C-alpha cells in the first residue's frame with residue numbers, strides 16, 4: 610500500500626454511522642457507510658498520490674463501467690497532470706446482489722495500450738474476479754504498466770489474488786449502493802455509499 614493509504618480508517622475503527630437522510634432514496638438505505646464529504650476527501654487524497662506517481666507520464670485512466678462513473682469523474686479532476694480517459698465494460702453480476710462468478714466482456718477500449726501506463730478505476734473490488742480477468746487480458750497487449758485504483762475494497766469477499774495499488778476505503782461485507790453502485794440499475798445517483806435495506810431485495 611502507498612503512503613496515502615496509511616491514514617485510511619479501517620471500517621471496524623469507525624464510529625457509528627449516521628442514519629440516512631430522510632429522502633425518497635434514503636428510505637431504502639439501512640445505514641450510511643461513507644458520506645459525500647468522506648468520499649470527496651478521499652478522492653482528493655488519492656488524486657494527490659496519483660498526481661505524484663504519474664507526473665510526466667500521461668497515463669490512460671480506464672474506468673470500468675458502469676459503477677465507476679462518479680468516481681472517475683471526480684478522480685481525474687483531482688489529478689493535476691495530462692492524462693487520457695477510456696472505458697471498458699465487463700459484467701460479473703446479474704441484476705441482483707450476488708456475483709454470477711462469470712465475467713462477461715461487454716465493451717473494449719477504443720485504443721491500443723502498448724507502451725502506455727494504464728490506471729484501472731473501479732468502484733468496488735469484492736471477489737477480485739473482474740479485475741483479475743481484466744488485468745490478465747490487458748497485460749497481453751504489452752502496456753508499460755497497469756495499476757488499480759478502487760474506491761471500496763471488500764476484503765472479506767476476496768477469492769482472487771489481485772494487487773490493488775490505490776485503495777479508498779475498507780468496505781464491510783455487505784451489499785452497498787450509491788456513488789455509482791447500483792441495485793438492479795437503481796441507487797447509482799445517491800451522493801453517499803450506504804448499505805441497502807435487505808427488505809428491498811427480500812425474496813431474491
Ligand code: 5GP
Pocket residue numbers: 676701702708731732733734735736737738739740763783784785786790791792
Ligand atoms: P468482483 O469481480 O470483485 O467480485 O466484483 C466487482 C464488481 O461487482 C464491482 O464492479 C461491482 O459492479 C460489483 N459489486 C461487488 N460488490 C458490490 C456491492 O456491494 N454493491 C454493488 N452495487 N455492486 C457490487
